[in-house]
Amino acid sequence: MTKTLSAVLASVLALSGVSAPAVAQQQPLDRIAAIVDEDVILQSELQRAVNNIKGQYAGREAQLPPEAVLERQVLERLVLVKLQVARAEGSGIRVGDEELNHAIGSIAQQNGTTVDGLRQRLAQDGIGFTDFRNSVREEIITQRLRQSFAQSRISVSEGEVDAALAQQNAGGAQYHLAHILVALPEGANAEQIATGQSKVDGIKNLLDKGELDFAAAAVRYSDSPNALESGDLGWRSLDEIPSAFSNQIKNMKAGDVLGPIRGPSGFQLLKLVEVREAGAGGGSAAQVTEFHARHILVRITDQVDEAAAKARIDTLRARIAGGADFQAVAKESSDDANSRGQGGDLGWFPADAFGPDFGKQIEGVSDGGVTAPFRTDAGWHIVQRVGTRQTDVTDDNKRAQIRDQIGRRKLDDEYNRFLQELRGDAYVSFRSGDRAEGTAEPAAEPAKP
Numbered sequence: 001m002t003k004t005l006s007a008v009l010a011s012v013l014a015l016s017g018v019s020a021p022a023v024a025q026q027q028p029l030d031r032i033a034a035i036v037d038e039d040v041i042l043q044s045e046l047q048r049a050v051n052n053i054k055g056q057y058a059g060r061e062a063q064l065p066p067e068a069v070l071e072r073q074v075l076e077r078l079v080l081v082k083l084q085v086a087r088a089e090g091s092g093i094r095v096g097d098e099e100l101n102h103a104i105g106s107i108a109q110q111n112g113t114t115v116d117g118l119r120q121r122l123a124q125d126g127i128g129f130t131d132f133r134n135s136v137r138e139e140i141i142t143q144r145l146r147q148s149f150a151q152s153r154i155s156v157s158e159g160e161v162d163a164a165l166a167q168q169n170a171g172g173a174q175y176h177l178a179h180i181l182v183a184l185p186e187g188a189n190a191e192q193i194a195t196g197q198s199k200v201d202g203i204k205n206l207l208d209k210g211e212l213d214f215a216a217a218a219v220r221y222s223d224s225p226n227a228l229e230s231g232d233l234g235w236r237s238l239d240e241i242p243s244a245f246s247n248q249i250k251n252m253k254a255g256d257v258l259g260p261i262r263g264p265s266g267f268q269l270l271k272l273v274e275v276r277e278a279g280a281g282g283g284s285a286a287q288v289t290e291f292h293a294r295h296i297l298v299r300i301t302d303q304v305d306e307a308a309a310k311a312r313i314d315t316l317r318a319r320i321a322g323g324a325d326f327q328a329v330a331k332e333s334s335d336d337a338n339s340r341g342q343g344g345d346l347g348w349f350p351a352d353a354f355g356p357d358f359g360k361q362i363e364g365v366s367d368g369g370v371t372a373p374f375r376t377d378a379g380w381h382i383v384q385r386v387g388t389r390q391t392d393v394t395d396d397n398k399r400a401q402i403r404d405q406i407g408r409r410k411l412d413d414e415y416n417r418f419l420q421e422l423r424g425d426a427y428v429s430f431r432s433g434d435r436a437e438g439t440a441e442p443a444a445e446p447a448k449p
Helices: 005-016 043-056 067-090 097-110 115-124 129-153 158-169 190-209 214-221 243-249 306-321 326-333 356-363 394-424
Strands: 032-036 039-042 173-183 232-237 257-263 266-277 287-298 345-350 374-376 379-392 428-432
Touching: 032 043, 032 067, 039 043, 039 067, 043 067, 043 129, 067 129, 067 394, 067 428, 097 115, 097 129, 115 129, 129 394, 158 394, 173 190, 173 214, 190 214, 190 257, 190 266, 232 394, 243 257, 243 266, 287 306, 287 326, 306 326, 306 379, 356 374, 356 379
Parallel strands: none
Antiparallel strands: 032 039, 032 428, 173 232, 173 266, 257 266, 287 345, 287 379, 374 379
């Protein structure tokens, strides 16, 4: 339900323009584009993000809205980033310099270069290294907030998995959907509702006349966070679709558009992109190698820096090499509260369960062997491999796949509502030059088609 580190880093690369096609760069004026509570968004940040979006749409520029609308959409995204970072930091979520350096080193490695090489490449693209570091930090922080949100508010019961699996086994259909949202603030008054209704009716009229396709209309007019991804909602089974839509979707054909329908977040238009039978693209019979292992973790904290953590894990590894019992040392010294009481025992798991770095290390030793100290995002580890086995994970794979699909759908819906609340409670003032364009308001007034 949450992004991996690789996905986090990919998001940062896209945001910073490193992996996007080249776009003509202009040196932006470093003035304020928006005030967000006690923070600001600079014009240079906005211009860099806009240029990146244009790069992603190279060859498809006609799908983008007018420049002013695009800037406003991108600015709203940057506002949400600032608000999420502030909420995360207020909740105690932090990314220290050592962890940030490790993440940037991973970005450089993924791009086949060194940190110095990455710095030079960024400079060629007109991106300051300090700005890039801040982007990396903000991306990691927002993903941790999303993970924390998922852990505290999102659960998938075995009954939900059973029901979805039964539908899949029965050959039920799955639906690839896209949507356009015309958002309404919580407790919208009659005038706000009428304005929203007028906007969504105007969008539907453009679609019916064929003056704009659905993807382009989503990019131009949707208030959803996925607007710039053409409103794509991915594949869903009927039980994953709100009841306001599901009964009608069964009778639609690919290309049909449903709505407008009023929902909790505002007015929605929903397009059925494709239909397939459940199980298409599903997993087949699979055997996987599982490992039984114990580990010892030394975390990097405000009190324990990188050098101190490395020295401590080296000392623990030396003790074990000298004959000390791994389980006893883990109980005494590991910083992993979940496994420390069991002598660091992690049970049985596939190699990629704790990330590629962890899996690579455990595959590199034999049963009974202990790895050299190695670094992950969690801190410094040593791992003792206890045993291996081959396991048929076909059913487990199917259940995990379904659980993840349901969880991601729930998380998307709940987190989008959370973002709307966050935005509605914030003080946001947009600027044009040195003149404020607006004062604090629950949400930006949607542009009418």
